[in-house]
Every structure is written in C-alpha cells, then in structure tokens.
Amino acid sequence: MSLPVRDQLRYWGIAAIVFAVVLWFLGNVLMPFIIGAAIAYFIDPVADRLERAGFSRVGATAIITIAAVLIFVLMMLLVVPTLISQTAGLIETLPKLTNNLQTFLGEHFPSLLDADSTMRKTLASIGEAIKSRGPQVVETLLGSALSIINIVILLVVVPVVSVYLLLDWDNMIARIDELLPREHAPTIRLLASDIDRTLASFIRGMGTVSLILGTYYAVALMIVGLQFGLVVGFIAGLVTFIPYLGALIGGALAIGLALFQFWGDWVSIGIVGAIFVIGQVVEGNILTPKLVGSSVGLHPVWLLLALSVFGALFGFVGMLVAVPVAAALGVIARFAVSQYMNSRLYSGEPEPAPDHHFTPKDS
Secondary structure, three states, X not given: OOOOHHHHHHHHHHHHHHHHHHXXXXXXXXXXXXXXXXXXXXXXXXXXXHHHOOOOHHHHHHHHHHHHHHHHHHHHHXXXXXXXXXXXXXXXXXXXXXXXXXXXXXXXXXXXXXXXXXXXXXXXXXHHHHHHHHHHHHHHHHHXXXXXXXXXXXXXXXXXXXXXHHHOHHHHHHHHHHOOOOOOHHHHHHHHHHHHHHHHHHHHHHHHHHHHHHHHHHHHHHHHOOOOHHHHHHHHHHOOOOOOHHHHHHHHHHHHHHHHHOOOOHHHHHHHHHHHHHHHHHXXXXXXXXXHOOOOOOOHHHHHHHHHHHHHHHHXXXXXXXXXXXXHHHHHHHHHHHHHHOOHHHHOOOOOOOOOOOOOOOO
16 A cells, blocks of 8 residues: 555655755755766766777776866966956956946036936946955955865865766666655656756756857957956856856957957957857857757746745855756646646546446346
C-alpha cells in the first residue's frame, strides 16, 4: 500500500523547509561547493566526449584540469590586471564625463541647466556621488574579493570540489537515482531530464554565448582604440543572458565613452555603434539558435524575479542557485499545468459510472 498523498506532501514539505534553513544559515560555507558543482555540471559533457573518444574518466578529468589551469594562469597574467586597471580608470573618468555632458547641454540647451533646474541638480548629484562613492565601492569590492579567506576558497576549495565532483559525476547521479522513491522514480526522472535539458540549453548555451560576445566586444573595441574596451566588453558579455539588455547597457556605455574620447571623429563613433549592431545580428541569427535553441523555457522576467528573490533572501549564494531553482520550478509548473489540462477538473467531465457485472445465478 502506497503512502497517502497527504503524508507524502508533509514529508516533502519538511525536506524543502530544511533545505531552505540550511541554505539560510550555511550559505557562505556552501558557496564554494555550489560553485564547484556548477563548474562540474558545466564541464561534464566535455568529459563525456573525451570518454567516448577513448580516454578513461580519470584521464578525461586530468586533461580538463590541466587545460583549465593553463587558461586560469593566462587570464591572471594577461586579462585580470588590465580589467582591474581599466575599471578603476573608468570610475575616475565618469565624473569628467558628467561634467562634459553638463557643458555640452549648457552650450546647446541652456534652459535645461538653469541654476534651479532639475537637470542641473541631477547631473551635479550624479557627479558628486560617483566622485565620492566610486573609489569607496572599488576598495570595498577589492578588499572583500582579495581577502585571504576568499582567495583560499576560490583558488583552492572550488577547484578541488570541481575536480572530485567531475571525476565521480556519473557515479553520483547513479547513486541519487537509486535513492529515489520507487513509486515516483519514473516521474522524477522525467522531470529531472527536462530540468537538465533546460539548464543545459540556458547555462551552457548562454554561458558560451556570453563568453563569445564578451570577447568579441572587448577585442573589437580595443582594436578601435576605445580606452575602456575590455571593461565594456566584460559588462556587455556578463549580462547577455538577458535578451537585448547586454547590448543596450554595453552599447550605451561604449557610445558614451566614444563620444567623450572621439568627439568630432564621427567615423570612430560610428564604428563603435556598428560593433554592437553586428554583435546583435550574430547573436540573434547564429549564436543563440545554434547554442541555446528556441525552447529554453526560462523567460527573462521569470529569471530576473528568481535572481532578485533568491539574492534578497540568501545573498550571493542565493543568486548562484537562482537559475537552477528557477529552471526546476518552471519545469514543475509546466508539468503541473499539463496534469491539470488532462484532469477532469479542467475538462469538467463527470467520473465514469462504475462497471457493474451481473452474473446469472445457477438454476
């Protein structure tokens, strides 16, 4: 006899509450393990392909680890110092940009910048805020990111967790499958498959698209000669997972910097704008259809809501788990809607009449 539905809901509800409480109190401790699991999940298809090519799981993990270490070292030597210096320079330059905008508006639209006008007060407050808060924010971020504890976590614990999880990923998944309740195992496997397909399309696909577009924007803008091209490309690529937002933010920032740097050189300014137009055309017609597909199942508004809610409740760790949880909830919601559409509650059909079998009595 199967466990009553009410008891099952109670037990699963208790498990969900325990999970939320653990995430609430141990979020900072769990962060390196969550990041490590995400990295292992992201790279697992590469290890599977290497296994199909004839390598053992240990050999495939070793190849991936060596390649990751080489890429990390090159990034630390070539990209990260430039990115930090350009970010600091950009924050120092923003007040000058505000002053130049104020001067431009004063020359061409003097009525907007009267002593008591809202525009003048707004620009003045923005400039003062950037000047006073910008260095403080950078120092705080760098101070927290470069603390000894975080260095140990990011440079030691996360790679170790990633390697071990990647090495035992298939065995771990098989063990979890064995622990599934037998009555619901087929349904859970179906939902897990849909969740994995959604995450694979979104995280792996959009992660690759973000990396390609960020690299393209950064390299193209640096070739043009834009002073902070690496930072702009990094920002544009980072928010590419939200459709059009990456191009809008990166394009507005790049064109604003181009106007400041190349004022009067309209060809260079036009090239900066064309870089983002080309990027959007390539993303919409080539990268996203090929790498992500048309049915990801994660609406941008749903994703933003999940990031906001989980970030507010659990901080940075909540933002890390927001995407997989949003994908899981989306798949479960679609499954619930499908069950509802096939139920009598939706169709309004009455219950079938009981089938009475009459057996003639022996005479």
